[in-house]
Amino acid sequence: MEYHDGERLSHLGDVPEMGAYRYGDRTAFRTSYGQEITYEGLEERSKKVANALIAEGVEPGDRVGLFVPNTLQFPPAYFGAVKAGGVAVPINLRMDPDSMVYVVDNAEVDVMIASDKVPGGSAEDIAAEADVSTVMLPGGSDDAPDGVDVVDYDGVVEEASAELDRPEREFDDVAVQPYTSGTTGDPKGVLLTHENLLTTIESYSSGGLPIDPDDSILLILPLFHIYGLNALMGSFLYVGGSMVMQGVPNPTLMLNAIEDNELTAFAGVPAMYNMMFREYEKNPDDYDVSSLDYAICAAAPLAEDTVEKIETEWNVSVAEGWGMTETGPAGCVEPPRGVQKEAGCVGAPVPNLEIKLVHPENRDEVRVAPEDLEPAGMAKGTLDFDDEDSVTGEIAVRGPQIFEGYFKLPRKNDAVFDDEGWFYTEDIARVDSDGYLWMVDRADDMIIAGGENIYPAEVENGLYEHPDVAEAAVVAAPHEIKGEAPVAFVVLEEGVEEGVDITEEGLREFSLEHTARYAHPRRIFFVDELPRSATQKVQRYKLEDKAEDRVDGALESSEEL
Template identity: 35%
Template sequence: MRNAGLGSWPARRAAMSPTRTALIFEERHTTYAELHDRASRLATALRAAGVRPGDRVAYLGPNHPSFAETMFATWMLGAIFVPLNFRLTPPEIEYQLRHSGAVALIHARPVAAPVTIKIDIAGYESRLREPAEFDEPVTLDDVACILYTSGTTGHPKGAVLTHGNLVWNCYNLLVCVDVAGDEVTLLSAPLFHVAALNQCLLPTFLKGGASVIMPGWDVDGCFDAIERHGVTWMFGVSTMFAGLCRSPRWPDADLSSVRCLMTGGAAVPEALIRTYQERGLAFCQGYGMTETAPGATFLEARESRDHVGSAGLPVFFTDVRCVRPDLSPAPPGEPGEVLVRGPNVTPGYWNDPAAIAAAFTDGDWFRSGDLAVVGPDGHYRIVDRTKDMYISGGENVYPAEVEAAIFEHPGVAEAAVVGVPDEKWGEVGRAFVVPAAGATLTPADIPAHLTGRLAKFKIPVYVDVVSDLPRTGSGKVRKGPLRDLPPPNPTRR
């Protein structure tokens, strides 16, 4: 095949294991042969509509088999897949469509999309054409997808991942996790996130296992899926795992089929990890980011009990360093910035040369902006972020974007947003707002103003109306003192 990328995977897997189940959604089982057929039919329809190699094809909707079909159909054509966060507001989605230059959108909800080809999932079946054979010349260096991450300048950045980035990430994952051909993987986290997509769906597909797709996160639905389908492996963030063990079903839930639980996105409380270990479950943490496709470090199951709370060691085909500001090695126990280098690391950002220049240092080392402490045994523990980004319920939130939206309120003179601890979501936003001269502001005004402008998870839970903000000698806002203030009263929950 001339297509050396992931667009060839459906044909290869269908040839090897045509009758094995590839996807399970509700009560529908799709075999690898059927998935290849359906993706080929969709690719035929997209090509007939005008999609060409290098074009961007976006997907907007909850977890559904059409996500995988659209993704593989796009790659069959040598085009670039752009999965969108369906939790975003219309203006946020429209920005990403414009920035990526998407020509096609497969969607589950109406949106004023600046694209020429729109296919509603509700009428999806009628658009499928007769299948054709596709063998576009695709190399591992070609772009496979653009995944948008929240931007520190008020706009999200489109992280570019090549076919090679995704393949090497799969290799790293398969070295760290004993993924088997009979794996039954639960996809309960959003597939537009790099973890569910690249740490679960693609490695399971590569091994010929079955992926159980949940439309959205639901505690009871998760327990039902595990028991009904014999789930062996799943990924989740701290909020999801906390919800499971706090459920009244937890003590009697049948989890006998589960071999491994995997988490990332934010540190998980050690007490929560031990709750799962007490049930005899392997609970493995990893560290990474969208730009590393995402795996950078991983804690293997065999070490998970001896290193509770660790994000593990560098993955097999990737180099990781922890450095001081001068790029010298941070000694064991001293926090330093995490740098990553390897074939899984992004070549850069879509149409953003300034962001690319800022992202790399010392040659081809990617700057994570995260601080870690490395122990004498080489294990990484993520302790803070050099950037102001915080993670709420597994979603990255960058304060600059929120501050820019708050500033649009006519009664606001200045705003500063920080992440603060939260038992349910891990972290939530706290906004400090200075009223404009002569204006009257209440804490409730800010969430009301942001609703419809930003996704709900980005809207601060806490709002303080203040007369001034602490500053450095150069006039910059000092956020450290704001984070150290006593816990406030919430404006919403």
């Protein structure tokens, strides 16, 4: 990735400077309310944020928490934190407060930049519980908790200089530390370096995605998730595109934003597409989406009938892809203007990333080598595509996009990396004769509901807080909007009577107090026992079959709490 003077870009914080040089007063971000930031304005504001952070004591390597939604505050806060030499820690605003406290505390956040536009959560209270001394909040606060210094963010940024003597950071220094949930339910800090993030941007902008300077996109995917943060925002900034910021995935607002701004691209999760198309079908004449050239589906597969409807009625190519927080999120993408496959295909590896498929239970057995996925390799005919098992395996990836490891989790790092630098994802895929990958299974029984990753253990642990619950197992069931959503099978303590001592509705309400709202079980089924294998492991596949039978088709939106 070259800078304007021909030197290789080696600092994530230089992305706005490069944009200011290349694209000047072109609009980088705007809202539906007429507010905007130009490329030059983003660079100036980011440097002022950096100076304000340095004045608050931020030193190279310090963690800066970002408690900010998809507003114009986010981009300069993010790049300002990195320009100051800090490590940006985007906080998932959909987490329950306890999980937010865990993330902020685990990340060792020194200073938190917060927004006054976050419903249902107080950055000051979270900071107090996590021992963060300073919160930078627009307008400040007259009611700060003891031990927390709340600074007027807008005031100190406006007063700060736009001339920055940027602290030096190395290419392999950590720049961003997003969090992802683990199988135990505890979020894990993912250490992404300047190299990881910049190389991923390069992979997407130089062939992974068909972005050019005339493109504009609705930035509706949360910027606290890596796909919106780096694959979209980072890549669009690199090529000089324009982004419309929107924080609430309301179908009418999204459709209006496409029409009003004549957007050329849309990227969302299946739930967003389902909501939008249902709204569109009610009154097709009310919405004009003819400006769209392509659409991208992230996080989970899009139903084949939905893809067909969008491509037919909107005349838009829909591409799917695969990536992880740990890969920055470099992975695979189906080119919207290239070979088109059925729904479920995630495409070919992005440039500069090696992928191989190994035996799920014996990683030493390579089923599909990296060279097999190259065009020349596919032509050799060494793979037997009639034998699906032989071309199916766990995805392992290697390249400059891959993270340094999990924060303060050395054992986990040893388990997912080998001595040759391969990262084993625990995701299972198969390859077809075009070198395109198809997802077969997801790691650790993860549920993806409307783009949010939900691990069963998180929900189960919340249910176990109830004294009447003896056993619990959470699995995915089909959902009409979100694609899938969690349901729970619960064994009650001896002597507890369903309908008398406990009800499904009461236990669902209880679960909301102990897990994130997006992760609560949409249905709870009381059973006498859970199916188990000979080794006493819960046989989740049997429960998934039961769940599909019991919901009789798909969960409905009316079953949300």
